[in-house]
Amino acid sequence: MATEVAEHLEVHRHPEPTNFWTKYIFSIDHKVIGIQYIILAIVAVFVGMALSLLVRLRLVWPDKPIEILGTLFPVGAPEGVMTPEFYLAMLTMHGTMMVFMVLTTAPQGGFGNYILPIQIGAADMAFPTLNMLSFWTTFVSFVTLCAAFFVQGGAPIAGWTAYPPLSALDEATIGGYGQDLWLLSIAFFCIGSLLGALNFIVTTLQLRAKGLTMMRLPLTVWTWFVTAILGLLAFGVLLSAGVLLLMDRLGGTSFFIPGGLLVNDIPIDHTGGSPILWQHLFWFFGHPEVYIAILPGMGVTSHILATFARKPVFGYKAMVYAVVAIGALGFVVWGHHMFVSGMSPYSGFVFSVLTMCIGVPSAIKTFNWIGTLWGGKIRFTTPMLYSIGFVSLFVTGGISGIFLGQPSVDLFFHDTYFVVAHFHLIMGVAAIFGMFAGVAFWFPKFFGRMMSEGMGKVHFWLTFLGVYAIFGPMHYLGVIAHPRRYAETTSVDYLGAAGANEIHYFVTMAAMITVTVQCLFLINVVWSLFKGKRVTSDNPWEATTLEWVTATPPAHDNFEGRIPTVNHGPYEFSVPGAPRDYVMQCNAPDAAPARKSGE
Amino acid sequence: MHLTQHLRGSLANKAMGNSTPATLEQPSLVSFSEHQRIDIDTPADGEASGLGNSNPATSDFEALAVHRYKLGVSVGFGGIIMIFAALTSAMVVRSGLSDDWKSFGLPSVLWFSTIALLVSSFTVEKAKRALRNSNENGLRTWLAVTTVLGVAFLVSQWMGWLNLTERGLYLAANPSHSFFYVFTVGHGLHLLGGLLAVGYVTGRVWCGHHWVTRSAAIEAAALYWHFMDVLWLYLFVLLLVWR
Amino acid sequence: MALLLAVLIWIVAVGLAYPFIVDTWPLPDTITEHARQVDAQYRLTLWVTGIIFLLAQLALGYAVFKFGRNRPGAAAHVRGNERWEILWTTAATVLFVGLTFMGYTVWAEARFTESANRAPDEDRTIVEVVGQQFVWNMRYPGADGKFGPTKIELVDDALGNPLGVDRDHPDGKDDIVVPRMAVPVNRQVELQLKSKDVLHNYFVPELRIKLDTVPGITGTLRFTPDKIGTYEIVCSELCGLGHYKMRSFLEVKTQEDYDQWLVAQAEFLEQ
Incomplete structure (x- = not known):
């Protein structure tokens, strides 16, 4: 008996599950949970893309009957013509689905969950059961959000930012339970994310392998760690705000609803609330949320660029400090979302200076990425292509932030398509490219088979061009002062005169093609799962970090009872005098003769 | 050994x-x-009691687990602090911006709540001492007292809410009441979580279970309990000053 | 592969920047001095960011093209270069923060309404702008220069009193409420922005300014139009299902036309 207990103690953190339910569904294995998060994100991203197509169709053909839509959505699109409220509902759900269920889940909960414990040499996350709880809370949140489509009144129409009083008063919309379900879903999501963030932080702080100092962490781990801290501090605020708004809707309180309102000639029985208060609370969460979405993508990009350029990351320390600086500054710039809300011009100026300061670490990262490529021997694998694409998109999406961060210029661009172009490129598409890169890079470790390079490359070329074709022209819509969230352009004369319709038409076509191309990615994943080339080595990319020394796919406890010791920095490529052009982190201390370990 | x-x-x-x-x-x-590295989450009940504190492997493991659990709870404080910081700033802004804010007398039963919670913080500390001194009887007693005091706190809060509703001060009556309910219910829910944790370890200790993460669980529950105490003191003072 | 990727990055970058350079889709007309200052700041930003953008994309493409796998020799084992890193960190800081400070005066003109040297003109035209789902209503104080009190109970769209102006009150008797805005040219206009229900946003592209109308709060905007014409006022904050069709017009008239228009409106009110 004592033997069994001891073995149990020493070798396994938790016994290997034996039945289907504990192995694949209610698993506490971080690898299974990571895959679950990724599957959730893939489902959500296809729903989100379908919603965006509806939005695009409505913009181009506002009153042309599309028969199939009439059949699919008899209420939202009677006789095939989408109503303006249906348009807004699709827009709201598209934003919510993408920001929360895709951009927050996959980079952190998905890849972070699977890779982080292995990269730091741990057998699992610090709290495996809590990890499972995080995922299933997030799943409940997803189901609750989807339920909003099917209640009377349909999905909410107040946008993903849910500004009250529009989101608080049924009299101002079609009403129904859509907005309540939305808020409930957000509350669940916050709880799931808080638990997840806690787990990531403790895991990174406590379960690192011997010799793995903080300054030897792969940049991926750094970004997941900083993202977790952002999540821990941001989601609590959104939870509070969401609960208050839910009480305004259901409990008759007046946190955000001012007095003396007259909505559609109905006097509203509330007093004294402040709609601006919601905006402060929301954006205090909302801005760090942008970095929650993009930081893991930055980490994956740095990681992959170094691996396939066969060079150490250029300025590793600067990269770490930049990530920390972006995270810290992310908490003091929320006001730049509110330049036009009537805030004090003095605080507007302070927010502006702080916002522009974020441009500095972002610029450092960009230049260091190019510096990493410079002088390398680049291997153009599919994950490398996605990562180079990420850098290009990050520059394009980031540079428009310089316009929007200046209040004087923002007074013109605020709430126009310029903003839509900006945040889609930087937090949407760039982050998604980070995820594409992550899937292609780690797929062989996940499943023991390579993804098809051919399909991957076709997908990259088409998607790279496609996203630029979609979001590039939106800048021009912003220049001609096209306000966002307009169901059609026909009611404002200057839009049509300045050429908005032609641009919209082009964008919609590009969107339809690009969305179709995404099926190729799905086909590639499924095909490679069954027919992909089997990996012949545990380290097919000749990379350096710890996930490449474990079995493929990794064992239940990752390192089969052993824990690697780390002797080297994370990106020891092309070390002069070393036998190969890479030195793995757990190689013997004398494996890199030319230099001491990379600190 | x-x-x-x-x-x-x-x-x-x-x-x-x-x-x-x-x-x-x-x-x-x-x-x-x-x-x-020795890590385990799965409890190994009963049989494992052979592995006493004298076993170096186990005590090594216990020290790690204690550290990990306490670290987890401390990190969690960050999230909870942000929740209540957001609510506090909302209250400051909401009361400052409007002219509809009405003060009201807090239910006097809250003083009893406060005392119960303060005493429970003391008793949970006693339980921790007993654990460190391997005083099993003391551990059982002090944990049980803490659980009872925790229940007493929640009952007392319930009476406080009843008192308000009897006075006709419902959730939506005035923003000052709204915030009172939000703060006390929010704290109550967090404390309920702590109570479940304390109740769980109490129950297992009373049933004579020794499990490998026992001291970690007790230390973490005690830490969380103290935090709930401090949080309540903060909220109580806030509500007294700003009601 | 390397060449293809590099060329693609260059084409995309130049293609994206080209319409900005040749102004394919120009900014709307400007009708205030402030709008022209905003445009100057915008152009300056466009130059600075445009150069950074093109340089970064060209460098990325060049690195991809130049350092492919087939080139001779090993990859350089370079961990960084402090001199370069300090250089571009400093450059980015100076440029980005510098831009903010340069834009400071423009922002101050638009929003620092209380600052001492920007005291409002004595003879400014004051107009109250009230947003509601999904129309704009403008109120002029009439001959007495005073806005009358409003009451929710008096609101009646059918009777032509969408704002609930108390017509029995001496100040409210001559208040003019119209769905279009007219202002005299070359005289300062002060808008008092309000909302009856949800958030809206008063946006005239030619003014280059916008401000939310927040229920419960009065926002103030001042501008001095210097071009006669009719411009569209659109709503730029999501306000519900009719958001896209919530618009009105801003008519900038000569002083005489404006006075006549006011008289006509007042006569209409008499009837």
């Missing part, structure tokens, strides 16, 4: 044997640590 040492060695060998060196690229270059 020797048995465990011996087991360790043989297990390490076994693990090496089980693994597939062929899959490790150039295994000679890969260094693995001799020392195993």
Whole structure:
């Protein structure tokens, strides 16, 4: 008996599950949970893309009957013509689905969950059961959000930012339970994310392998760690705000609803609330949320660029400090979302200076990425292509932030398509490219088979061009002062005169093609799962970090009872005098003769 | 003690044997640590009681687990602090911006709540001391007292809400009441979580269970309990000043 | 592969920047001095960011093209270069923060309404702008220069009193409420922005300013139009299902036309 207990103690953190339910569904294995998060994100991203197509169709053909839509959505699109409220509902759900269920889940909960414990040499996350709880809370949140489509009144129409009083008063919309379900879903999501963030932080702080100092962490781990801290501090605020708004809707309180309102000639029985208060609370969460979405993508990009350029990351320390600086500054710039809300011009100026300061670490990262490529021997694998694409998109999406961060210029661009172009490129598409890169890079470790390079490359070329074709022209819509969230352009004369319709038409076509191309990615994943080339080595990319020394796919406890010791920095490529052009982190201390370990 | 040492060695060998060196690229270059990290979440009840505190492997493991659990709880404080910081700033802004704010007398039963919670913080500390001194009887008693005081706190809060509703001060009556309910219910829910944790360890200790993460669970629950106490003191003062 | 990727990055970058350079889709007309200052700041930003953008994309493409796998020799084992890193960190800081400070005066003109040297003109035209789902209503104080009190109970769209102006009150008797805005040219206009229900946003592209109308709060905007014409006022904050069709017109008239228009409106009110 004592033997069994001891073995149990020493070798396994938790016994290997034996039945289907504990192995694949209610698993506490971080690898299974990571895959679950990724599957959730893939489902959500296809729903989100379908919603965006509806939005695009409505913009181009506002009153042309599309028969199939009439059949699919008899209420939202009677006789095939989408109503303006249906348009807004699709827009709201598209934003919510993408920001929360895709951009927050996959980079952190998905890849972070699977890779982080292995990269730091741990057998699992610090709290495996809590990890499972995080995922299933997030799943409940997803189901609750989807339920909003099917209640009377349909999905909410107040946008993903849910500004009250529009989101608080049924009299101002079609009403129904859509907005309540939305808020409930957000509350669940916050709880799931808080638990997840806690787990990531403790895991990174406590379960690192011997010799793995903080300054030897792969940049991926750094970004997941900083993202977790952002999540821990941001989601609590959104939870509070969401609960208050839910009480305004259901409990008759007046946190955000001012007095003396007259909505559609109905006097509203509330007093004294402040709609601006919601905006402060929301954006205090909302801005760090942008970095929650993009930081893991930055980490994956740095990681992959170094691996396939066969060079150490250029300025590793600067990269770490930049990530920390972006995270810290992310908490003091929320006001730049509110330049036009009537805030004090003095605080507007302070927010502006702080916002522009974020441009500095972002610029450092960009230049260091190019510096990493410079002088390398680049291997153009599919994950490398996605990562180079990420850098290009990050520059394009980031540079428009310089316009929007200046209040004087923002007074013109605020709430126009310029903003839509900006945040889609930087937090949407760039982050998604980070995820594409992550899937292609780690797929062989996940499943023991390579993804098809051919399909991957076709997908990259088409998607790279496609996203630029979609979001590039939106800048021009912003220049001609096209306000966002307009169901059609026909009611404002200057839009049509300045050429908005032609641009919209082009964008919609590009969107339809690009969305179709995404099926190729799905086909590639499924095909490679069954027919992909089997990996012949545990380290097919000749990379350096710890996930490449474990079995493929990794064992239940990752390192089969052993824990690697780390002797080297994370990106020891092309070390002069070393036998190969890479030195793995757990190689013997004398494996890199030319230099001491990379600190 | 020797048995465990011996087991360790043989297990390490076994693990090496089980693994597939062929899959490790150039295994000679890969260094693995001799020392195993010991982590476990699955409780090993009853039978494990043979592994007392005298066992170096177990105490090593316990120290790690205590650290991890306490770290987890402390990190969690960050999230909880942000929740209540957001609500506090909302209250400051909401009361400052409007002219509809009406003060009201807090239910006097809250003073009883406060005292109960303060005393429970003291008793949970006593329980922790008893645990460290391997005083099983003391541990049981003080944990039980803490649980009872925790229940008393929640009952007392309930009476406070009843008192308000009897006075006609419902959730939506005035923003000052709204915030009172939000703060007290929010704290109550967090405390309920702590109470479940304390109740759980109390129950298991009373049933005579020794499980490997026992001290970690008790230390973490105690830490969380103290935090709930401090949080309540903060909220109570806030509500007294700003009601 | 390397060449293809590099060329693609260059084409995309130049293609994206080209319409900005040749102004394919120009900014709307400007009708205030402030709008022209905003445009100057915008152009300056466009130059600075445009150069950084093109340089970064060209460098990325060049690195991809130049350092492919087939080139001779090993990859350089370079961990960084402090001199370069300090250089571009400093450059980015100076440029980005510098831009903010340069834009400071423009922002101050638009929003620092209380600052001492920007005291409002004595003879400014004051107009109250009230947003509601999904129309704009403008109120002029009439001959007495005073806005009358409003009451929710009096609101009646059918009777032509969408704002609930108390017509029995001496100040409210001559208040003019119209769905279009007219202002005299070359005289300062002060808007008092309000909302009856949800958030809206008063946006005239030619003014280059916008401000939310927040229920419960009065926002103030001042501008001095210097071009006669009719411009569209659109809503730029999501306000519900009719958001896209919530618009009105801003008519900038000569002083005489404006006075006549006011008289006509007042006569209409008499009837």
